[in-house]
Amino acid sequence: MDAQLVYIGLAAAFGLFMAWGIGANDVANAMATSVGSKALTIKQAILVAAIFEFAGAVLAGGEVTSTIRKGIVDADLLIGMDDGPRLLIYGMLAALLAAGTWLLIASRNGWPVSTTHSIVGAIVGFAAVGIGVDAVQWGKVGTIVMSWVVSPVTSGFIAYLIYRSVQKLILSQDDPLAKAKRYVPVYIFLAAFTITLVTILKGLSHVGLTISVRDSYILAIAIAVAIALLGSFFISRIEADPKAEKKQHFVTVERVFGILMVVTACGMAFAHGSNDVANAIGPLAAVVSIATSGEIGAKAALPIWVLALGGGGIVIGLATFGRHVIATVGKKITQLTPSRGFAAELAAATTIVIASGTGIPISTTHTLVGAVLGVGMARGIEAIDLRVVARILVSWVVTIPAGAVLAIIFFFLFKTVLP
Amino acid sequence: MANMLANIFGSSPVRPLEKHIDVAFRCAKKLRPFVAAAIEKDHKRMAEVRGQIEALEHEADNMKKEIRLHMPKSLFMPVPREDLLELLLVQDKIANRTKDVSGVIMGRKMTIPEPIAEKFLEFVDSNIDAAKQARKSVRELDELFTAGFRGAEVDLVTELIEELDQIETKTDEQQTKIRSALFEIEKTLDPIDAIFLYEVIALTGEIADMAERVGRRLELLLSH
Numbered sequence: 001m002d003a004q005l006v007y008i009g010l011a012a013a014f015g016l017f018m019a020w021g022i023g024a025n026d027v028a029n030a031m032a033t034s035v036g037s038k039a040l041t042i043k044q045a046i047l048v049a050a051i052f053e054f055a056g057a058v059l060a061g062g063e064v065t066s067t068i069r070k071g072i073v074d075a076d077l078l079i080g081m082d083d084g085p086r087l088l089i090y091g092m093l094a095a096l097l098a099a100g101t102w103l104l105i106a107s108r109n110g111w112p113v114s115t116t117h118s119i120v121g122a123i124v125g126f127a128a129v130g131i132g133v134d135a136v137q138w139g140k141v142g143t144i145v146m147s148w149v150v151s152p153v154t155s156g157f158i159a160y161l162i163y164r165s166v167q168k169l170i171l172s173q174d175d176p177l178a179k180a181k182r183y184v185p186v187y188i189f190l191a192a193f194t195i196t197l198v199t200i201l202k203g204l205s206h207v208g209l210t211i212s213v214r215d216s217y218i219l220a221i222a223i224a225v226a227i228a229l230l231g232s233f234f235i236s237r238i239e240a241d242p243k244a245e246k247k248q249h250f251v252t253v254e255r256v257f258g259i260l261m262v263v264t265a266c267g268m269a270f271a272h273g274s275n276d277v278a279n280a281i282g283p284l285a286a287v288v289s290i291a292t293s294g295e296i297g298a299k300a301a302l303p304i305w306v307l308a309l310g311g312g313g314i315v316i317g318l319a320t321f322g323r324h325v326i327a328t329v330g331k332k333i334t335q336l337t338p339s340r341g342f343a344a345e346l347a348a349a350t351t352i353v354i355a356s357g358t359g360i361p362i363s364t365t366h367t368l369v370g371a372v373l374g375v376g377m378a379r380g381i382e383a384i385d386l387r388v389v390a391r392i393l394v395s396w397v398v399t400i401p402a403g404a405v406l407a408i409i410f411f412f413l414f415k416t417v418l419p
Numbered sequence: 420m421a422n423m424l425a426n427i428f429g430s431s432p433v434r435p436l437e438k439h440i441d442v443a444f445r446c447a448k449k450l451r452p453f454v455a456a457a458i459e460k461d462h463k464r465m466a467e468v469r470g471q472i473e474a475l476e477h478e479a480d481n482m483k484k485e486i487r488l489h490m491p492k493s494l495f496m497p498v499p500r501e502d503l504l505e506l507l508l509v510q511d512k513i514a515n516r517t518k519d520v521s522g523v524i525m526g527r528k529m530t531i532p533e534p535i536a537e538k539f540l541e542f543v544d545s546n547i548d549a550a551k552q553a554r555k556s557v558r559e560l561d562e563l564f565t566a567g568f569r570g571a572e573v574d575l576v577t578e579l580i581e582e583l584d585q586i587e588t589k590t591d592e593q594q595t596k597i598r599s600a601l602f603e604i605e606k607t608l609d610p611i612d613a614i615f616l617y618e619v620i621a622l623t624g625e626i627a628d629m630a631e632r633v634g635r636r637l638e639l640l641l642s643h
Contacts, residue, residue: 029424032424167566167569171567171570171572172569172570172572173571176571249562249572250565328425329424329425332428333424333428335431337565339565369424372427373427376495379497379564379567379568380567382432383429383494383495383496384428384429384495384496385428385429385494386494386495387493388426388427389427392427
């Protein structure tokens, strides 16, 4: 049997494993915010995630996939080597298996880890030790690691600004409900506009569509207005419940924000798909491309089945395991009411989509945590446990060497065992 | 399975604080049937209500401990943790004072002399009103957190606290009147009983004092 087929088969299996892990954990985190604030039921959340993860991966996931595939390992160096293609295949297989395994170990033990950090650590690990320190594009890796610091901070800052504006325009007013009905459609427009625009500007070229910048803006505005109008329709149907209002003045206001949160939940799933699906399919795409063409750096389009496998794996992970995670997390984050949850989600989704457009793999969960802290800074969250935030920082640092070490072990294993 | 997103949320003290003052108020409210029974010298009823007061005070106490337990120093909150703990403490004292008043009356098998009975009952009612207003104010806590301690909600709570202050002033005036009424008849009473009647009046008035201090604590939260 062809070695080619073995490679592709293994890569597909490991990629599916990784995608499953992402769906079970990462996506669940992204969707739990909406479930926790009761904007969506678990079933609806899974449906939204399935559709928009897939759309995000296909429409806007190209840049990050290409970074994972060929941005970290220096292909030029490998082209000059006799067994270069083979080494890269072993390495990508090892990276996938290492990141997947580490995710499994970590979630078993309840350690908060990021899929992005695992896979980048794993790729850097096999390249630096298995091939040579020069095989890593350190400049690019440096940019990625910097972005892991910058992205939570940025999304925290955006979340702070958004939530402050919500407080100022709506929550601190005499008639918050009337104000919410007036301003929430504007937020819906902003959310839809940002995500659509970045997708059109950065993503669509990967599916073979080219639209001029001017047309992109017009199209984004048109889509966003349509979504905002649809949102306004649903908002206009919300009526105050005086009995519930008496107990808690913001009940109906929060229901208005609930509509907004459905939109940001879609945005969040889309953003996640555009960034994190690449963690599973980037290495897979690399293996497929080398195995079929026999050389590194062949100009080949991403086969559609690779994308489908990534998207499918995530949906399976979400449906099998992720729903429990959504349920547990959702129950625990009731403090994140729609008015706060939307601010966090919109900030995180915007940050992630921009990163996806630039081809930088970042951690969805960390970005979301940063956004939640941002809302907290605006005095929006009742209580945040700083010990847990510190623990997240630690796991942030530990995950990279852990992914790297596992990848190195698997790399040498594959080098001996595989043809 | 631990999850980093879920766990960054500490347990919020806001709802528990609202529940706590509810129990403290319900405890204070029992003082009315208790004193009414004391005036009618219905000892069986007194013992029954006294039991209810003790149970509620105990419940408030347990809630207080529970809330404290879930407020570690590592919590990052929009208002200082110390201020919330102080608020909890004065809320709890509403129940404590109620228990003290009923304890003294019960323990000394006291009766309320007929000439001051009506005034005393009114005085008790006003103190309960103060506790009720304190509860109403604290119940706005979650709205205050949502609004980020800004704007219309702050004005609303400020108004509630002003009303609370007025009720407390009223209890002070009633207290002065009761004292002078008691002074008029104190020669006709057993001296030790008279001393303890003054004591009971003072203790009862402290319920409104504590309610007022709840208002002061809330005000401190608003000023951050």
